[in-house]
Amino acid sequence: MPEITYREAIHDAMVEEMRRDPSVFLIGEDIGTYGGAFGVSQGMLEEFGPERVVETPIAELGITGAAAGAAMVGMRPIAEMMFSDFVLLAMEALANQAAKARFMFGGKATVPMVLRLPGGSGTGAAAQHSQSLESLLIHIPGIKVVMPSTPYDAKGLLISAIRDQNPVCFVEHKLLYKSKGEVPEGEYTIPIGVGEIKRPGTDLTVVSTGIMLHRCLSVADRLAQEGLEVEVLDPRTLRPLDTEMITASVKKTGKLLVVHEAVKTGGWAGEVIASVSESDAFNYLDAPMRRLAGKDVPIPYNRLLEEAAVPQEADIEAEMRALLTNQY
Amino acid sequence: MTEQIPFDNQATDNFLEKADSLGLDNARLVEMLKTMLRIRLFEEKANELYALGKVHGTMHLSAGQEATAVGTGFAVRKGDYLINHHRGHGHFIASGADLEKMMAEFLGKDTGYCRGRGGSMHIADVTSNNLGANGIVGGSLQLAVGVGLAAKMRKEDRIVLTLFGDGASNEGIFHESLNMAKIYDLPILYICENNQYGMSASVNRVSARTPFKYRAEAYNIPGYYVDGNDVLAVYEFAKRGAEHARGGQGPFFIEFATYRYFGHSKSDRNLYRSKEEIDSWRTHRDPIIRFEGNLKDAGVIAGEEAKVMEQEVVKEIDAAVKFAEESPEPDVATLEDFVYA
Known part of the structure; x- marks a missing residue:
């Protein structure tokens, strides 16, 4: 299987879907000649023209409202927020219009739109360009929240999101754009709401996604050398959440x-833990369930402070070891 | 600051000649009056049902604004998109709403347009390109750009009738929407229904410059300021705007000056305006009294015809109330339906 980057995978999904379905179009800032702030839409203006690669003014509410309106009349817009912070x-438009139209209108409207949201810290872009807002989004019934960690x-997932009949927030991690992975050529879909066991194990269940999933996997691999088997799960979708996979693990x-x-x-960790608390899996617990999450601070500019604001491999390793050695 | 500028519509000496020049024959004129009556009486009935506790929540009545609803509604075609605001009963009725489904929605019934999930503020009929009333001031302005893009991409012969008020004209989205509509030259007919107050805020107190047509001009969109209580003038400009938008010339903006008789919503005690002001509009500028007078003077209707028309409308409304009252409530077991498709 050919190896491509996360950025190319997202690009390919959009291009293939736009070739397949004339109702799919892309709308956002600097997505044309510039190719998108992170280069995801490079070459798309040339292939599809300005009617389907709609370059906009800096008007995030306008972009998202336009996507909702177009979706309500049968188009399948993919709207790009340059940074997820701008959502x-x-x-x-997302929460009051797109998320609610179907319900408010008694099931007679559909809003099949995707909102692409490059998020996360680690780029030195500081507090207004580094947030992870996915937890905010899952609180709104009517939208789905997807967060892929691999190409x-x-x-x-993006192909599924484009074909979904609902508004889907597609949270991309900026640090992953250059990451590579095997991706088959051509069309395939991954169902929204279905997680994956990224690494099987028997001693501890770790749930993570995005860039954090990779950190967890890398720590898990190291611990395996000591005979500690961590099972790493990637829910891939935060709403709806694959609670079945989690409770089984x-x-x-x-x-x-x-x-x-x-x-x-x-944060969404609370939701995962609550869902386990409410399930029969609670009876199988040998230790308190734990969260390791971003600190309750805006993302700072300074490199050391920025790193300290979100979980790093050392933090993850310490937390995993504490659980594995029954320190709680 | 407010500029006291004249309306862009011209007063007419010869009503029938004017109507004729707009392509409105007698039957159409009568239908316009009847629709205005239907709106007024429907809302009065809804208000009565509210007082009886049968309508839940709140309501935003448009009584006094019937000419803008009917003038614009009659100027667009079936199949054109309609994106409404929260005071949109009149526009929905003018677009041909089924009064039974509408009243059923007001009563929260399962047979209502939105199966009782939306109520008066979210009434919609998406299957006929009516994208609904909107509870968010400026909501219609957000959706309009996308609907316009869709219409243009699909090369449809449809325009987007976009309704909002003076209040929404001070939202940020007003500017995003008009700017985007113009840079893509979208087929959007922007109708600003200026009823003088955003809740209690007098338009002149909260707007740096009026009329709002200047703001349209700032975006290179033709903008007009028109007497919104003169249904013929409303029709004339709305038709011109619809033709402009349909003809591929991009968006068109009309501000209609009008007045709402009732409060903003049901909690309004009218503390911000005088009874004299309300009475003065009701007595001297009421759009229905005025249009009925025009039709009588021109000999289009005579004698008791208006009365008969009113009685017919009352019957329609009574039937709608009966249908609504006899309709079932939604099944509580279906509460979580329609969140996702």
């Missing part, structure tokens, strides 16, 4: 750690 300017997942390992970059308070 805060667009929350009105393979990114392509398959917890029943097997008896221990749960959730790792995410989003700040801890109100």
Whole structure:
């Protein structure tokens, strides 16, 4: 299988879907000649023209509202926020319009749109260009939130998101754009709401996604050399959440750690842990369930401070070891 | 600051000649009056049902603004997109709403347009390109650009009738929407229904410069300021705007000056305006009294015809109320339906 980058996987998904379906179009800032702030849409203006690669003014509410409106009349827009932070300017269109239209209108509307959101820290872009806002998004019924961690997942999930009949927030991690992975050529889909066991294990369940998943996997590999078998799960979708996969794993390992970059308070780890608490998997627990998440601070500029604000491999390793050695 | 500038519509000496020049025959004129009556009486009935506790929540009545609803509604075609605002009962009725489904929605019934999930503020009929009333001031302005893009991409012979008010004209999205509509030259007919108050905020107190047509001009969009209580003038400009947009010339903007008789919503005690002001509009500028007078003077209707028309409308509304009252409530077991497709 050919290896391509996460960025190319997202690009390919968009291009293939636009070739297949004339109702799919891309809308956002600097997505044309510039190729998108992170280069994801390079070459798309040349192939599809300005009617289907709609370059906009800097108007995030306008972009997202336009996507919602176009979707309500049968188009399948892919809207790009240059940075996921800017979705805060667009929350009105996303949360009050796109998410609610179908329900408010008694099931008579569909809003098949994708909102692509490059998020996460680690680029030195500081507080307004580094947030992980996915936890905020999952609180809104009517939208789905997808967060791929590999090129393979990114392509398959984006194709599914484009074909989905609902508004889907597609959270990309900026640090992953250059990461490579095997991706088959041509079309395939990964169902939204279905997670994957990225690494099987028996001693501890770790749930993570995005860049944090890679850190967890790397720590898990190291621990395996000591005979400690960590099972690493990637829910891939945060809403709807694959609770079945998680509870099944917890029943097997008896221990749960959730790792995410989003700040801890109100973060989606709480949702994962609550869902296990409410399930019969609770009875199988041998230790308190733990969260390792971003600190409750805005992302700082200074490199050392920035790193300290979100979980690093050393933090993850310490937390995994503590759970594995029954220190809680 | 507010500029006291005249309306862009011209007063007419010969009503029938004017109507004729706009392609409105007598039957159409009568239908326009009847639709205005239908809106007024429907809302009065809804208000009555609210007082009886049968309408839940709140309502934003448009009484006094019937000419803008009917003038614009009659100037667009079936199949054109309609994106409404929160005070949009009149526009929906003018576009041909089924009164039974509408009243059923007001009563929260399963037979309503939105199966009781939306109510008056979110009433929609997406299957007929009516994208709904909107509870967010400026909501219609957000959606309009996307609908316009879709219409243009698919080369449809459809325009986007986009309704909003003076309040929405001070939202940031107003500027994003107009700017985007113009840079893509989208087939959007922007109708700013200036009823003088955003809740309690007098338009002149909260707007740096009025009329709003200047803001349209700032985006290189033709903008007009028109007497919104003169249904013929409304129709004339809306038709011109619809032709402009349909003809591929891009967006068109009309501000209609009008007045709402009732409060903003049901909690409004009208503390911010005088009874004299309301009475003055009701007595001297009421769009229905005025149009009915025009039709009588021109000999289009005579004697008791208006009364008969009113009685017919009352019957329609009574039937709608009966249908709504006899309709079932939504099944609570279906609460979580329609969140996702």
